[in-house]
Amino acid sequence: MIDRTSADDVVSLASGMQVGAVVVVERDPGDVESLLAERIRTVPRLRRRLMPTPFGCGRPIWVDDPGFDLTNHVGRVVCPAPGDEAALLDIASSLVIRPLPRSAPLWSATLVTGLTENRAAVILVFHHVLSDGIGGLAVLANLVDGAPHTETTPFPAPAPSRRELLKDAWTARLKFRGRVSFPGLRWPSRGARCSLNQPTGPRRRQTMARAGVSRLHAAAHRCGGTVNDALLTAVMGALGTVLTKRGDHVDELVVSIPVSTRRSTTAAHLGNSTGVMPVALPTGGDPWSRLTRIAAITRAHKKSVTSATPIFRALNVLGIANWFMNHQRMVHTVVTNVHGPDHPLRFGDAPVVDLIPLSATTGNVTVAFAALSYADAFTITVVADPDHVPDLLVLTEALQAELEFVEGHEEATAPRQGPRS
Template sequence: MSNANPDTSNRVRIERAGPADLTVLATDRGPVPMNIGAILEFDAAPGPDLSTLRTHLAERIPSIPRLRQRLQRVPFGCGRPVWVDDPGFTLEQHLAEQDWPVPADERRLFDLAAEFVCTPLPHDRPLWQARLVTDRSGGRSALIVVLHHVLADGLGGLAVLAALTDGGPLVAGPVFPQPPPSRKTLAADAARAKLAAVRALPVAMRRGFAGLRELGFGRRWPRLVEPTSLNRPTSSRRRLTRITVPLADVTSLAHRHHGTVNDVVVTAVTGAMLAVLRARGEHPDRLVVSVPISGRRSTTADRLGNATGVRPVSVPAIADDETRLARIVAATSAAREHLPDRASSGGPLGSAFRALSRLGLFRLFIDHQRMVHTFVTNLRGPAEPVELAGFRVRSLVPLVVTPGNAGVTFAVLSYAGELGITLVADPAIVPEQVE
C-alpha cells in the first residue's frame, strides 16, 4: 500500500510506493506486463459515445488522484519512489475509441481485451488506459479499462470503479498539478521513515514469522508441487473465456458446507483443471492454488496501492466435487483460525521476490517455480447494477494477467447477482479452451 506523509515545512505531500508496490515493480518481468483491468459492457444500444465518456471522466478523475500521477524514481538516499502529479496529463492520452471487430460478438470483444491487457503501459505518464469499443452496425458498446498493478490491487480497482461510476462521491482534490517534493524534503522524509522502521522492527519480525506460516512454513517445509503440462513458461498471448452462475446458488452451496464462496470457486476451478489433466493422461495427487488475501477490508479511491498476501490452498485430486469441497472448507477454515495476521505473507514473499529480481533471477524463477499450479483472484463487486455516464453496465468482466508458468489462471468477480469466472489462459498451453 502506498505511504503518504505530509510535509509541514513546504506543504508538499509525499506519497511513496509501499513495499508491496515495490514488489509489483520488481516482479514485472516476462512476456506479459503486471496489468489488471475490466470490461464494462453497456446494456443499452447505442451506448455512450466518446465525447460523452470524456465529459464524464473529466468530471470524475479528480476524485482519483492516482489517475493523474506517475511514479518517479528519486535520487540516491531519498527513499522509495514517489507518486507525483503529471503536469502534462490529458485525457486524450488515456481514452481512445475502436471499432468492435466483426462479427461484433463476445468472442471478438474478449480477444481485443486480452490483447489490450497484455500490452505494456508507458511509464512516463499515469499508468492506465481505457478503450471504448463500439459496434457501428448494431450500436453495442463496451469500455475496456487497464491499470498497472502498481497503481492498485483488486480492492483498489473496485474503489476506482466506484469513483468513476454514477452516484460515486465527487471529491474535490488538491489544486492540480502539485509541485514535486524537493531532494532535501525527500531525504529528510526518508530519514524519518528509516527511524520509524527501526522502531517497528519487533512488529515487523512478528508479522514476518506470521507470513511464513501463512505461506505454509510450519512444522514441515512445504512440498514442491507436481509438474503438469499446464505449468510451462507462458507467452505474451492470453485468451479469455467466461462463465456466469447465479450468486445465490453459489452462496447457498457454500453455506450448506459451512464454507465460503471462494471455497466453492476453488472447488470448481480445480475440478476443471483435473478434468483437462486426466484427459491428457496426467493424474497428479493434488493441485495447489494461490489465493490472494487482502490486508484491508475496504479502501477508497484516494488510498490505492497494494496490500495483499497469498495463501496456498492444497487441493486433493478427488473426482467427487462434494468431497473435494469438504476438504477445501476444512483446510481454509483451519488456516483462518490459526492465522490472525491477514496478508502477512506479503512481507517475506515480497522480500524474496525483490531479492531475486535484483539478482536477475526472478524471470527464471517464475518460469520454473513449483510452489503453485494456478492463481485464483475473487472479489465481491457491486451488488446492484451500476451506471456510467447515464448508461447501465450489463456485465463487468475482470482482467488479470500473470507472468510465469501458470498456463491457466482465474479471475472471479460477483456483480449484480451473478458470479462471473474468467478463465485466462495461454492458448498454446491450453488449446482445449479454443475447442
Template sequence: MSSTSRRAPLASPTAQARVDRASSADRAFLAMDRGLVPQQFGVVLGLEGHLDLSAVTELVAERVRAVPRLRQRLVRVPFGLGGPLWLDDAGFDVRRHVREVSCPPPGDEPALMDVALSAVTTRLPPDAPLWSIVLVGDVAGGRSALVVVLHHVLADGIGGLGVLAALVDPGRESFPAEFPRPRPTVTTLLEDSVATKLQALVGLPASWRLLRSSMTAGGGLRPPPAAACSLVQRIGPRRQVLVVRWDVDSLRAAAHAHSATVNDALLVAVAGALEQVLRHRGEHADRLSIAVPVSGRPADADRSVGNLVSPLLVAVPTTGPQRRRLAEVAAAVKALKPLALAPAPIAVLGWLFRPLAALGGYAWYLNHQRRFHTLVSHVRGPAAPLSFGGSRIDSAVPLGVADGGNTTVYVDALSYDGTLTLAAVVDPDHFPDADVLTRALEDELRAVCSPS
C-alpha cells in the same frame, strides 16, 4: 474549449508539499514487470446502448479528480533521499488515456474479449499515469463496452474496484485541490527518508513475525512440489480468455450449506474442471495446488490505491464426493487465511526482492516453479447494477494477464449484480483444449451446487 482539452493549472508556490512514497509492495510489482506481458489487469464493462467518445472523455476527466493516483506518476529521487515518489503529473491530459476502437465482426463476446486482451496486454506508457480506458463500439446488439486497464503498481483487485466506484455513475465526491501540488524539497525528502528508515528498524521484529506468517500461508520455503502435469510448462506471450457465468446466489447457498464460502466453492470447481482437462489429455492428479491472492486490506482502508495482498497456497482435491472436497478446502482456507493477512513476502523482503527481480531472478523462478498449478483470484463486486454515462452496465468481466511463467491457465472471478463471472486466461499454444475447460467449469459449478 472543453475541459478535456485543457491541462490543469499549475499549483501556487504556497500549496502544501506532501511526501507520498510508493509502498514496498507497489515497488515489488514494478520490479516484476520485466516480461513480455506487462503486470497489468483490467475489467470489461458491457454497456447497454452506445456512448460517444467525447462524452466518455468528459466524464472521466471530471471523475479522476476523486482518485489522485490517476493523475500521478511514479518518479525516482536521487540516491539517499528514499524510495520513489508519487507526484502529480503537471502534463496530465486525459485524452492520452481514453480512446475508442471498433469491435471487429461479428462483434460477439469472443471478438470483444480479443479487443480487451489487446488493451490489457499493451504496455502502458511510462511517461504518464499508468491506466487507460478503451471505449469499444460496434458490439453486437447495438451495445458498447468499456475496457478499464490499470498497472498493478497502482492497485490490486480490491483497489481496482475502488477506482471503478469513482468512475461509474454518479461518480465520487471530490474536494477542490490545487493541481499539481509542488514537489517536496530535498530537505523534506531527506528528513522523511531518515524517519522512514528509523521506523523500519523499530518495526523489524514485528516484520519478521509477519513474514513467517505470510510464508506459512504461501506454503513455506519448501512446500511439497506440485504434481507434474501438462498444466505446468513454459508459456509464450499469446493469451486467450474463456468466459463462464454462474448465478452467485445458488453458489453461495450451496457453499453455506457446508459451512464454506463462495471462494471455497470456486476453488473446488476450478480444480475439478482442470482434472477433467487432464483426463482429456490422458493425465490425472489427485490434488491440484492453487495459489489464491488474499487481501490484507482493513475494512476502513482506502480501497482505491496500493497493493495489500498475500498469496495463500491450497492443495485442492480433484476427486471424491463434492461435499467432502468442499469441507476439506473450507477447513484449509479457514486455517491459513489469518496468516495470509500479513504483508506479502515480496513486500517485507522488498530490499532483496527488487534487485533480484531486476536481474531476472523472479522471471527465472516463474519459468521453473513447482509450487502451484494455477492461480485463482476472486473479488466480490457490487451486488446492485451500475451505470456509466446513463448506460446500464450489464456485465463485468475481470482480466489479469501478467506474465505467467510456466502457468498455462489462471482464473479471475468477479461477482456483479447477481452473477459470478469467471475469466480463464490460457496460453492457446500450450493449452489447446480451451473448449474442454469451458464445458468442464460449467459441469463442476453445477456439481458444486448440487453436491452428492
C-alpha cells in the same frame, strides 16, 4: 503529503502485471472523454506518474504529471463481427497485455462499440502497481454515475524536493525500526510436475464462465464453506478433468490465493495491500465431497496468510526474480476473487449490465482464474497462454459444468450453454 509506493507496490511493479475490467453497458454512453475528464480528478493516481527517487530517498513516488493529456489514455475501437463476447474478450486480451508507458499515468480506457444488442463496453486497464483489486473497485466507484463529490487539490502539485524525500524516507525507517519482520512463506510441499507449469509466451486468451452468487453461497454454506470455496471447488474439478485428458494424473494442485489485508479503501489511498495463501487442493471426487474438503482446508490455512514481499525483494536484489518466476514449481495456478458492487451501476446514464474481470498470467503459470461479483452475477475469467493451453475451451466448458453442479442438482442437469469465450 508524499504519495510513496509500498513494498508490495514495488513487487507488483517488478512483475509487470496489468489488470482491469470490462464494463459492459446497455447502450453507447456517448462522450467518454467528457465523462472521465471530470471524474478522474477525484482519483489522484490517474493523473500521476511514477518517479524514481535519488539514492537514499526511499521507494519510488507518485507525482502529478504536468503534461497529463486525457486523450493519450482514452481510445475507441469498433468490435469486429459478430460483435459477441468472444470478440470483445479478444480486444480486452490484447489491451491488458500491451505495456502501458512508464513515462505517463499507468492506465487506459477504451470504448468498444459495435457489440450485439446495441451494447457498448469500456475496457479499463491499469498496471498492478497502481492498486490491487480492492483499490480497483474504489477507482470504479469514482468513475461511474453517482460518485460522491470529493474536494480535489490544485493540479499539478510540485514534486517534493530531495530534502523532503530524504526526511520522509528516514521518518518511515525509524518508525518501523524494530517492527519489521520477514516471515517465511508457508508453502505446501513442491507441487507435482504437470503440464500447467511451462514458461509462458507473449500471447493471452481469455474465456468466461458464469454462476449466481446467491446459489453458490447457499451451496457452499451447506458444506460449511464460502463462495470462494465453491469457486475453488469448480476450478479444481475443471483442471482435474483437463489434466486427465492430457494424460496428467495429479491428485492435488497447489493454488496461490491472493488475500486482501483490507476490506475497503478510497480512491485517495490506493496501492497494494495483499497477502498470499498457497494451498494444496484436491482435484478428484464428486463436487460435494470436494467442496467439503476444500472448505476445511482453507479454514485451516486462513491464519497462515503471509506476505510474499520479502522473498521477492531478495530475489530482485540477487537479480534472479524473473528466472525464478519462469522456473518455479511451487504453484500450479492462481485464483483471485473480488467481491464487487452489490447494487446496479450506471455509466453515462446507461445501465451497466456486466462487469468482467481482466487479469494475466506470469512466469510459468499457463492458466489462471479471476472472479468478480456484480449484484447476483458471478463472472469467472479464465486467462491462459493459448500456445500452452490449446484446450482452453474444454477447460472453460468443464468449469461451467462444475459451477452448475455446485449451484444445485436442477441447474447441473439442465442443458448447458457452450463456453463463453
